[in-house]
Amino acid sequence: MTLQASENEEFSEANNLLFTQDHLGNITKPISLNYRFVKSGTAESGFEDDIKLKYKPAKSVENRGVEVTLFSGDRNRWMPDFNGSKGNPLLTVFLQRDIHEMNRLTDGLWRHFQKRIKLALENNAKIKTVN
Template sequence: MKDDAGRKPRAAWLAVPALLALAGAAHAAAATPDAATLLFEEPQLDKTAVNQVLTYAYHRKSADDKLYGASFEDTIRLTLDKGETAQTRTVQVQLFSGAHRRAAGPFENMSGNPVLSLFLEHHIGVLAETYQANPRYFKTAIRTALRDKAEVKPADIPFEGRTLPGWRVSIQPFSDDPNKARLNGLDTLRYEFLVARDLPGEIARIEVSAPGKNSPLLDEGISYEATPD
């Protein structure tokens, strides 16, 4: 699924100048990294190997398929081939399987992990279809939240029987949305991104959830599988 403009998946998320402005000297000087730089500008694939496969378990649990989109579980697999430099990879993608499978990639000469943008694009696509809305509306809200309202805290990431130092990025992009009454409770959606520099591909987990009375209205996410079945 190459982007219509032929851009790499992270490019669509970094196209906003306000996000790009977060990088540079301010990032280098800060003890706590800013969210956009941490998620979209780190060389997340530089410690991976050619022919390595990064596997992510995907889940989507919906309280009401008609209101929030269908529930299912599946897998995302990224197969890494060599790029033009030792720090980049060409990424082959298997985005889900069977009836859920979606075309994606390949993405050439990637320094960042495309699973983050692949997940967000799919998530936003379901929201847009469910609410008959422009996907750009949801994407802009998430971008803005990462720029202006993100909470970044240290986190311990379990990996192969040990703990890696990492970061947890949290946002609630729709909490102040002027149209939140039309979101059927999804204005409470909370996004959490767990990343660790020493984890292959750096993305440990993404969790998106909205609380309900007895169970979440929506619970969606991916988690890195160190030893997949």
């Protein structure tokens, strides 16, 4: 799907590729995708858990929905449904989680981290074709 310049002119090519491309357009029936999340490192104990995306396709993007289950048990975090989503909601989920983890671990301001990621995508992203 090609977006008109007026719809995406304020976003960089990297942002458009990640968030406004119709990544879900080829899903034509309800489907669940399961992702495995692995946290490792030396600052804290690691863990493994699941992230589940339940796609509810529709004839129009505006009616399309994705239900997100972020982790299980005590780690479960409520996530709103992604309605009218074009990009893969998992990208947004991971970026939001990373921003809040940086905030938690550094006592920094989450808006600062969000802005730095946004600026990096706007100004420093390198786009390459991969096979």
